[in-house]
Amino acid sequence: MKKKRFDLATLPERSAKGIDERFHASTPLRRMFNKVFPDHWSFMLGEIALYSFIVLLLTGTFLGLFFDPSMEEVKYDGVYTPLKGIEMSKAYESTLDISFEVRGGLIMRQMHHWAALLFMASIVVHMLRVFFTGAFRKPREANWMIGFLLFWLGFMEGLFGYSIPDDGLSGTGLRVINAITQSIPVIGSWAGFALFGGEFPGTVIIPRFYILHVLIFPAIILGLIAAHMGLLVKQKHTQWPGPGRTNKNVVGVRMFPGFAMKGGGFFMITFAVIAAMGGLFQINPIWLFGPYQASVISSASQPDWYVMFLDGIARLWPAWETRFELFGNGYTIPPIFWAAVVLPGVIVNIGLLYPFLEARFTKDKEQHHLLQRPRDTPVRTGLGMMALAFYLVLFASGGNDVIAQHFDISLNAMTWIGRIALLLAPPAAFWISYRIALGLQQHDREVLAHGVETGIIKRAPDGRFYEVHQPLGPVDDHGHGQLEYEGWVVPKKMNRIGALGPAIRGFFSPLEVEDKEARKGKAKELAGKK
Amino acid sequence: MSTQHNDSTFDPDEPHLTRFDLVREGARRDGVEIVHYEPRFAKAGTAAEKRVERTIAFWFMITGLAALAFVVVYVAWPWEYEFGGHLDKWYTPMLGATLGLALFGLGAAQIIWAKRLLPAEVSVQERHDDVDTVEQKLTGATLVNMGQELNVSRRPLLKGAIALGALPLGAAAVVPLGGMIVDPHGHGDPLFHTGFDAKQFNEGKPVRLVREDGTPIRPEDVSVGGQITAFPGVPHGTTNVHADSPTLLIHLRDNDAKLTRENLGRVEVNKGGMWQNFVAYSKICTHLGCPASLYEQQTNRLLCPCHQSQFLITDNAKPIFGPATRRLPMLPIGVDDEGFFYATSDYKVPVGAAFWERP
Numbered sequence: 001m002k003k004k005r006f007d008l009a010t011l012p013e014r015s016a017k018g019i020d021e022r023f024h025a026s027t028p029l030r031r032m033f034n035k036v037f038p039d040h041w042s043f044m045l046g047e048i049a050l051y052s053f054i055v056l057l058l059t060g061t062f063l064g065l066f067f068d069p070s071m072e073e074v075k076y077d078g079v080y081t082p083l084k085g086i087e088m089s090k091a092y093e094s095t096l097d098i099s100f101e102v103r104g105g106l107i108m109r110q111m112h113h114w115a116a117l118l119f120m121a122s123i124v125v126h127m128l129r130v131f132f133t134g135a136f137r138k139p140r141e142a143n144w145m146i147g148f149l150l151f152w153l154g155f156m157e158g159l160f161g162y163s164i165p166d167d168g169l170s171g172t173g174l175r176v177i178n179a180i181t182q183s184i185p186v187i188g189s190w191a192g193f194a195l196f197g198g199e200f201p202g203t204v205i206i207p208r209f210y211i212l213h214v215l216i217f218p219a220i221i222l223g224l225i226a227a228h229m230g231l232l233v234k235q236k237h238t239q240w241p242g243p244g245r246t247n248k249n250v251v252g253v254r255m256f257p258g259f260a261m262k263g264g265g266f267f268m269i270t271f272a273v274i275a276a277m278g279g280l281f282q283i284n285p286i287w288l289f290g291p292y293q294a295s296v297i298s299s300a301s302q303p304d305w306y307v308m309f310l311d312g313i314a315r316l317w318p319a320w321e322t323r324f325e326l327f328g329n330g331y332t333i334p335p336i337f338w339a340a341v342v343l344p345g346v347i348v349n350i351g352l353l354y355p356f357l358e359a360r361f362t363k364d365k366e367q368h369h370l371l372q373r374p375r376d377t378p379v380r381t382g383l384g385m386m387a388l389a390f391y392l393v394l395f396a397s398g399g400n401d402v403i404a405q406h407f408d409i410s411l412n413a414m415t416w417i418g419r420i421a422l423l424l425a426p427p428a429a430f431w432i433s434y435r436i437a438l439g440l441q442q443h444d445r446e447v448l449a450h451g452v453e454t455g456i457i458k459r460a461p462d463g464r465f466y467e468v469h470q471p472l473g474p475v476d477d478h479g480h481g482q483l484e485y486e487g488w489v490v491p492k493k494m495n496r497i498g499a500l501g502p503a504i505r506g507f508f509s510p511l512e513v514e515d516k517e518a519r520k521g522k523a524k525e526l527a528g529k530k
Numbered sequence: 531m532s533t534q535h536n537d538s539t540f541d542p543d544e545p546h547l548t549r550f551d552l553v554r555e556g557a558r559r560d561g562v563e564i565v566h567y568e569p570r571f572a573k574a575g576t577a578a579e580k581r582v583e584r585t586i587a588f589w590f591m592i593t594g595l596a597a598l599a600f601v602v603v604y605v606a607w608p609w610e611y612e613f614g615g616h617l618d619k620w621y622t623p624m625l626g627a628t629l630g631l632a633l634f635g636l637g638a639a640q641i642i643w644a645k646r647l648l649p650a651e652v653s654v655q656e657r658h659d660d661v662d663t664v665e666q667k668l669t670g671a672t673l674v675n676m677g678q679e680l681n682v683s684r685r686p687l688l689k690g691a692i693a694l695g696a697l698p699l700g701a702a703a704v705v706p707l708g709g710m711i712v713d714p715h716g717h718g719d720p721l722f723h724t725g726f727d728a729k730q731f732n733e734g735k736p737v738r739l740v741r742e743d744g745t746p747i748r749p750e751d752v753s754v755g756g757q758i759t760a761f762p763g764v765p766h767g768t769t770n771v772h773a774d775s776p777t778l779l780i781h782l783r784d785n786d787a788k789l790t791r792e793n794l795g796r797v798e799v800n801k802g803g804m805w806q807n808f809v810a811y812s813k814i815c816t817h818l819g820c821p822a823s824l825y826e827q828q829t830n831r832l833l834c835p836c837h838q839s840q841f842l843i844t845d846n847a848k849p850i851f852g853p854a855t856r857r858l859p860m861l862p863i864g865v866d867d868e869g870f871f872y873a874t875s876d877y878k879v880p881v882g883a884a885f886w887e888r889p
């Protein structure tokens with residue numbers, strides 16, 4: 001028998017067959033290829049969070065090759081001369097080594113930190129998008145809760161991350177964490193001693209935070225991200241209302257190749273931005289802060305931005321301490337317990353349960369797949385802006401000493417401004433955004449009823465001037481439009497309804513002329529016109 | 531998974547079917563209707579299309595060049611740290627710029643490809659989220675049946691046995707965390723003592739105030755109106771082992787000292803804690819434990835930079851602004867025969883942030 005020749009041309013087909021015979025993959029695979037995704041720029045915010053998390057995993061793994069999470073004291077003998085001979089922990093020393101003695105180590109550290117900031121920022125903006133468009137409504141409550149938890153897990157993860165290099169800044173943060181833990185009634189000092197393995201700072205907190213930072217929390221975050229994505233695929237994406245879009249379909253492009261290619265492109269661009277920032281912009285220059293010493297602090301020491309609101313609460317919360325006596329012993333509930341334990345606890349719970357609370361108050365049990373414009377839900381928009389205002393006041397107060405110094409305001413005034421603003425800004429934000437939402441709604445309906453302003457002024461025989469309005473659809477006897485408002489953009493300018501024709505694109509010559517023939521024809525046409 | 535789209539009469543081998551017919555049929559079976567599908571360029575190979583191709587190729591080239599540059603910089607650029615402004619300071623920025631550009635090119639190429647070359651498409655997918663009540667009932671029955679099969683409620687002995695077995699096992703799973711527990715009031719009651727506790731850390735001998743380098747401090751070392759951070763003169767006294775011990779030793783001007791001395795009587799534990807015009811207060815903020823280290827000579831206020839609590843030194847370090855609720859504890863001081871400062875006792879109240887069992 002002749003040996004069969006290996007046929008390269010049919011190899012893909014044959015192996016595809018072989019694979020399908022074993023795994024029955026063709027149906028699920030095609031179903032995935034054909035999955036339809038709606039397109040809107042705001043749907044990309046969550047993607048940025050996902051991409052920066054991948055960058056965090058990559059850069060973090062690199063750092064883990066060199067970082068030594070030990071609190072053993074050593075004398076520095078590295079290349080960074082200003083710190084030579086200084087006592088420091090091995091954790092701090094190895095972070096210095098990553099920065100100065102590992103080739104490419106500094107850019108990895110800086111990319112890791114920038115990626116962390118971007119991760120948290122995109123989570124927050126993504127969360128706002130989901131909130132203000134009502135994407136959290138039934139059936140997506142679980143994904144809202146997962147996403148909300150991801151914010152807090154990311155918050156903790158980042159806190160652990162910048163605590164472990166054991167520099168001047170991170171030690172201060174650890175001390176604050178210790179104080180907050182100890183403020184819990186009854187078990188506080190036991191909890192603090194359990195966490196730190198004794199009195200602050202002890203010798204175990206950095207190794208413990210390290211294992212939380214590189215194993216436990218990343219694993220939880222990864223699991224939740226997987227669940228988040230899984231639910232997204234299962235429940236399908238929400239979409240904006242619009243032509244052909246209903247509560248029962250998804251209108252968009254199929255996942256492969258179009259959507260996947262764009263996604264891959266945006267991943268690369270996110271990665272590019274992080275790489276460029278990591279190389280070009282210094283962040284957390286721990287060699288300037290020195291090793292942690294309990295007696296030293298630089299002024300304007302600020303945590304990462306996503307922790308600043310907590311710092312803001314700590315600054316604004318008045319000195320309300322409860323002291324009482326029981327069986328001859330004195331006891332204390334420090335104010336920070338209310339500010340940094342109870343208040344965040346309340347915020348987390350309200351946030352987690354918001355979808356259910358809203359459904360309960362609006363008696364809404366329907367499935368929703370169409371998004372709402374913020375103007376159409378003035379109360380929710382108002383509540384969201386209220387929460388945002390509360391957050392922003394705390395955030396700004398977390399840097400109120402920097403603001404005070406910059407604008408030459410007294411620190412005490414800044415604290416009081418913050419306290420008053422914390423009470424006044426949220427209701428003001430509610431009222432203002434509520435009114436704005438109603439106003440925008442009103443305007444949409446007006447345009448639907450009376451048409452688009454054309455800018456053409458006419459004079460009636462009786463001498464009266466009036467502007468011509470272009471109706472958007474059929475009108476009744478009074479000239480009023482009969483289109484219903486559909487929850488989507490109402491065109492308000494004439495060129496939005498094709499009055500001007502599209503602009504010709506191209507810088508020197510028009511881009512859209514199809515080919516040379518046509519271009520020649522066009523040129524002739526133009527020449528003929530002269 | 532839904533199978534209602536399957537059309538068993540469809541024969542993919544029928545000769546008149548094009549490949550795109552198969553694509554459409556596949557999509558249809560997945561509940562997807564491709565309602566609009568149009569190449570970006572009506573005629574293939576036009577100048578406009580070539581132009582887009584060239585743009586994409588350009589970005590791929592950029593990626594290649596920048597990635598190459600990244601590798602070259604990584605390998606060849608002088609990277610080892612030298613003090614001062616040298617070429618090595620450009621190492622990290624060069625890496626960032628080249629890597630950023632390489633990744634950006636790859637991203638741009640893909641996005642332009644997807645937006646300008648791939649066919650324009652609108653597809654509609656059905657959602658199918660009507661609830662199938664029959665399925666619900668079948669699954670429900672299966673679940674209830676499971677319970678029936680186990681039938682714990684009818685077997686009280688097993689119920690009890692499970693409870694008795696599971697609870698101790700649950701406890702056994704949790705107890706090992708007990709390894710973390712450390713008694714905060716155990717060995718030396720650390721919450722209530724600092725490195726100035728002579729009995730614990732200095733064999734009962736009075737503890738001197740020392741500088742960061744461990745040298746003791748004389749009154750004449752601190753100028754009038756000045757201050758110095760002092761540590762307990764015990765082994766490891768200046769390190770983080772005694773993180774609650776850093777103390778601010780202040781040399782007050784005459785009239786401030788007079789005022790301070792008058793006010794001292796108002797706080798029982800502070801009585802007799804001054805030595806001439808010198809006072810010593812804990813540097814550990816009573817709010818959350820930052821070092822309160824900004825001393826304003828004019829007003830005799832000590833400001834904590836963390837959350838801006840302010841303490842009035844001339845009045846027993848009373849908190850006068852900000853979130854702190856308690857005075858900074860005073861370290862009672864004296865000067866020994868050799869002329870060095872020492873603590874006449876440990877701090878009389880706990881140092882640092884408050885906690886539950888703090889009186």
Ligand code: HEM
Binds near residue numbers: 060064
């Ligand atoms: C599996 C994933 C991760 C690993 C293996 C990892 C690893 C590390 C290591 C070893 C360090 C200390 C070394 C140094 O600072 O130079 C570190 C620092 C840090 N990590 Fe991570 N990390 C991971 C994920 C994350 C995530 C998800 C975040 C943020 C949400 C994060 C935020 C930080 C921050 C802010 C620092 C301090 C960096 C600095 O000081 O410049 N990490 N990480």
Ligand code: FES
Binds near residue numbers: 834
């Ligand atoms: S720690 Fe000093 S004010 Fe908060």
